[in-house]
Amino acid sequence: MRGVNPTLLTGPPMRLRLGAHVLPMVGRVRMYVCGITPYDVTHLGHAATYIWADAAERVLRWHGHTVTVARNVTDVDDVLFAEARRRGESHTMLATLQRASFENTMATLQVRPPDLAPSAAQHIGHVVQLAAALLDRDAAYERNGTVYARTAHAAAQAGFTHDLALERAAEFHDSPDDPDKDDPLDVVVWRASKPDDDVSWPSPWGDGRPGWHAECTAMVLALFGPSVDIHCGGADLAFPHHACEAALAEAATGVTPFARSWLRAGLVSIGGAKMAKSSGNLVLVEDLLREHSPGAVRLLCLNRPWAQGWTYEPAALDAAEATLQELYAAAARPGMAPGAAAVPAALLDDLDVARAVAVALEDGGQAARTLIELLALS
Template sequence: MRIYNTLTNRKEEFVPRNSGKVEMYVCGPTTYNLIHLGNARPLIVFDTVRRYFEYLGFDVKYIQNFTDIDDKIINRAVEEGMDALELAEKYIKEYYIDAGALGVRPANNHPRVSDHLPEIIDMIQRIIDNRYAYEKDGDVYFSVGTFNGYGKLSGRKLEDMQAGARVDVDERKRHPMDFVLWKAAKPGEPWWESPWGKGRPGWHIECSAMANKYLGMGFDIHGGGFDLVFPHHENEIAQAEAFAGCGPFARYWMHNGFITVNEEKMSKSLGNFFTVREILNKYDPEVVRFYMISTHYRSPLDFDDTKLEMNKKSLSRLHNALNNITALQNSISFEASDLFLNSEIAVFNEAIVKAEQDFREAMDDDFNTALAVASLFDLAREANAFGKKLDTYVGRKLPFVVKEVLEKAQDTFNRLGWVLGLFETGTADCRNESDMADKLMDLIIDIRQEARSRKDWAIADAIRDKLKEIGIVIEDTPQGVRWKLK
C-alpha cells in the first residue's frame, strides 16, 4: 500500500508502527453549528480509509476530536443566550445525527477539549520549560524561531512568512508568526485556572495534547482537510515535537481536497455552504456518500445538483445488479443437475475475482476510491450478463455450483460496498422508507398481475408505462416480475 504523505510530498509505502495495527487521528468539527458538506468530506474520506484497513484485517484505533472551546463557539453562545459548553453539546448531538446518516461510524474515542485541560496545561508548561514558548500578560505564545523544523509540513519558509507579515501585528510577540498556546480570559468569557492565570487554550494545542494522550508520539496517520495544513497541522507538529523533544509527531499526513461551489471553497465564513441536513432533505444519504467517494480524496470536488443526480442514477445501477443477484437466488431451483454451465460459471467467477483484485489495487494506491467504484461497475456488468444467460434455462433446475457463484458475487458486492459505505441500511428513517417502497411496489405488481390474469392488457400495459415515466422499469422474466430504477 502507498499513501501520499503531505510531509514529503510523495507517495510512500505504508508501514504501520505496530504490525497488524493502525493508529489514526483525524481533526473533527468545531461545534458551533450544523456540519456542512465541506465538513462532511473528511468524515467520509477517513471513515472509508478506516474501513479499508479493517477490511484488510488491521486492528484500527481511530480518534477524532470535538473542539468545544473556541472563539466561534463563545460568540455563537452569546448570540443564542446559552452557555458555551451547552451550545457545543447541542451541536455534538446534531453531529452524530448527520454523520450517522452518512454512514460515518463513531470513532473509538471522541475527546473534547473541555475534558482535557490538565493534559493541555501540562503540555504547554513543558514546552515553556523546553524553551520553545514564553508567557506575556497571561498569554502564552509558541516561539516559532526556536523550532528548527517549522514549515516542514506546509513547505513555507519562516523568513518569507516574516517578510509578508503585517507591521501592526501583536507587538507582544517576539516573532510575527508566533502563535498562542494559552489565552488570558477576557471579561464575560469562560475560563479555567492555569499557572499563567485564568484563561483557555488556543486552538492548535488541543489536537497535539489529545493525539499524544491517546496515540503517543509517532502514531501512524494524521488526517484532515487541506485547509488545515497551515497553520493548524504545522503548529501541531511544532508543539508536539517541542513538548517531546523528538519526532515525528505523526508519520503519515493525509489531506483531502476542498469542496467548492462554482470553483470557490465552500466555507461558513464565505456563506456559500450547504449543511448536510439541507442536502439530506433532497438526497438519500447513500447518494451523497457515493458522490463524495466517486472522486479521489485529494482532488477538489465542485458541488453541483446535476452531478448529484448523475451519481444517484449511477448508484441505482449498482443496486439493481445486487438486487438481480438476490432475485436470481430466490427464483431459481437448484439441485444436483446434469446441466453443465462450466464455461459461463468460469467466466463469471473470474470476473468476481478480478473485480476484488482491481478494487484492492485501486485502494492500495493512495485510496483511489474512484477506481475502486469502477471495479464495482465491472462486476455489476458481468453479473447482469450472467443473469441473462441463466434466463435461457427457464424451467430447468440448475446445479448447486450456480448458486455458489451467485452467493460469491453477492458476498463480494457486499464486502467491497461496505468498505465504501454502500449497500448499508442507513438510518431507521431510510430503512422505513425503503421497506415502504418495496411493499408499495409489491402491491402494484400484484394489481398488474391480476389484470394480466383477466387478460386486461390495457390496464397492465398502462401500469407498466406509467411506472416507466417516473423512472421505474418493470421486467417480465421467466423467473417472475422484477422492478428496478432506470
C-alpha cells in the first residue's frame, strides 16, 4: 500500500481532544487562526495564541494528518487607519511593515508559516457576497447603505448574558447604541462610508467597507467552505467576534456547526490587567528574545493548560529556561524509554504539555527528544 503509514492502520485510533470535544479526523484538517491587525509590534499575548495554534498543528502533523492552516491579516480596520494617520503614513505601508515584523518574530519563535495568509483587503468582494447571501435569507437588513446582520441570538449561544454582551459589544466597537439597528447586538456586515472616511470600496449599497466579524467569516468561507475543524484565537474573542463570525456563516450557508472546535488561548495578564496596547502594559517578544531563547518563550506559553489565563512574571520565564535546559540534559540520556509513546499521547489529550514535560523529564532519552522535536523547543 504505497503512501500509507502502516502504523496508522494497525495502531490505536488517534484522536485529538480539545476541551470537551473529541475530534476524529479524516485526511485534511482545516485550521483557521485569527491573525493580527498590523499596526504595532508583537507582544507576549499575541505570541501565546499563535504558539498554541502552532502546537496543535504540529501534534496533528506528527500523527499523520495533512493540516491546512489559514492565518488572516486584518488590514481593514479603524485602529490601523487611525495609527497610519497619526504617523503620517499610508495604511497599506504601515500594514506591510508591521506584518513583516510580525512574521519575522513568528519565524524566530519557530511558529510555522501558514499555508494561507489571507488579508481582509483581498476579500472585499467575498464580504459583499456574504452580505448579499444574508439579505437573501432574511438574516440581514440594509439601512442607509449599511448592512446589519441579525446576530442578537449569538450572545446566548456563546453563554453571555444580555447585559454582559452589551458591555462586550461596546468594548469591541460594535456600536450597540446605533439607532439604525433593529437590535443593539446586531452587527455590521457592510458599513456605509462616512464623510471623513479615506478608505472605501464600492458595493450594491454604496461605498463603504466590511465589518470586522464579516471579514473573518468571508475569508473562512472563501478558503475552506462552510466549516472548519479547528478555529483558533485569543480567549477574549469568544464574544462578540467568534460568536458573531459563526452566526454569520451559519445563517449564510445553513451549515452547522461553523467550527467543530475552538482553540481559544488563555489571556496573558500583567499588573492585574489583560496585556494590550490600550492598557499600556505590554511585554514585547523582541525584548524577551534579547535575553532568552525562543524555546524558553515557547515553553513559558505552553507549559500550562491552553485555555487558562495566566500572569506574566520575569521569574516564570527564568524557570522556563531552566526547565528547557533540564529537557536538553534528559534528551542526552540513552535509551528508548516507554515515555516516548506517552509524550505524543499526552499531547493528543487536550494538548497536555505539562504532563508531556513531566514524562520527558522522568524518562529522558527518546521521550525528551520526542517532546523537544514535536513542540519545536530546540
